[in-house]
Amino acid sequence: MGRVFRGLAVPAAMMLLAACGVSEPPASSPSVSPRASAPASPTSDAPSSPPSTQPQGRQSSPDGQRPHPARKVPPAPDEFVRLRDVDASIIEDMRYATPHNFTGRPVPGYHEPMCVLTRPLAEALHRAQQQLRGQGYGLKVYDCYRPQRAVDRFVAWASDGDQRMKREFYPDADKSRLFADGWLAERSGHSRGSSVDLTLVRLPAAAQRDYVPGQPLTPCTAPQDRRASDNSVDMATGYDCFDSLSHTDDPRVTGAARQNRDRLRDALTSVGLENYSAEWWHYNLTQEPYPDQYFDFPVDSAAFR
Template identity: 75%
Template sequence: MKQAPDGFVRLRDVDSSILEDVRYATPHNFTGDPVPGYDEPMCVLTRPLAEALHRAQQQLVPEGYSLKVYDCYRPQQADDRFVEWAQNDDHRMKDEFYPGLAKSELYSAGYIAENSGHSRGSSVDLTLVRLPAAPQRPYVPGEPLHPCTDPVGERFPDNGVDMGTGFDCFDDRAHTDDPRITGEARANRDVLRDAMTSVGLQGYSGEWWHFNLPDEPFPGEYFDFPVNSAAFR
């Protein structure tokens, strides 16, 4: 069993109040299957990023919000699986995650990559949830899919606030500053961005949910230890 390197922590050990909805450990992701390397639905991060999220959570809770993470450290084998998936003919999840694109376009459009900052443990995908947090309905494999670009109430019922699209939505509307996102969804994106930048994180213009730790401890490295509790024994 591969062990997590020194410098990585489980988010729950730094701040157990932050909600975790680790989608790649479940079938509810663009591949339609649990992703290799995600043995447990658990958020693992470098300690500086986990501590930054803790500081943001301390700011947000008094305002009636909690953070909810979708993806944290990602084993390299998961990115390898994404590249493999992008080249096969499995289109089960198209109607939700890439309704306006051909699967063959996802790699060239930058939605799928061979390497990711997630595999260095210093990138995180997350949203905001209004407190008290409503239960998150589980995804049922085979259930009817609805485009991630549909209005809130019509797309998959995430318990997070309305951000204008669902998570991992391969569409221009997911771009942080897409002008079609207005009103409450725009305000919610601004709250998330302001909280993240206030603790030193940087957003990514192509995905409203993605933030990076600029001064990361493992630049240029891509780890492949599994996401499970045994990696921390």
């Protein structure tokens, strides 16, 4: 999870970010997810339906139940794009649209597992992707634009007693101190559309098993072969790991993991991004188009029609 900013007013008062993120019965066995091993292809719009006899704003209900109001999605601001429309080769593993995040539930505002960004950031990632592909690597994004309602959910979660995902995401941290320790706050640069959480994959990307709610959890600080399934390179911790080992330049990170962190940083800084030093995965566009605005439109393809 990328950094989040304190302050309840919409204009940015501070420029510090913090963390970016069901009791369901487990499935019989984990499956292999094509979603996280290859970029999703754009979906086409459904064909238009014939004129309806239902009142405007309602959908017919084939089972005879009362129809529900049609969902209305506000359009995205002009400078926002879907990453796949700029570079479909970048893998999208959008954690907050799934239960595999530190809250253990899909997060409000993520209607689809889709990366949305400001156009300048998407184009910068495209340039970095071109560099990295020549070295046998590619980018994989975990979180992009984050609606303010998602940040509000993180704030509410931080004060409840739910610790179902503690063993994986904050094994050695006290949940009650996540705000004080800087992992969470009340405003996120992600809500301005010019922050991204991402990693590297070796090409061709390997398959990745789906996360199954209720499966046994392992600490994000464990060796890579013991952590949750992720087809990325080793960065010494998993994504969204609330531990000082996630600090980009932590001296305990050596060998291949150090090289991987440096490779990611070199590629991204060369195209105009800067790293947040407390999270190896979090980068900000240095020249963002909306430096003082926080948005709340949902992550939904309908926002781009």
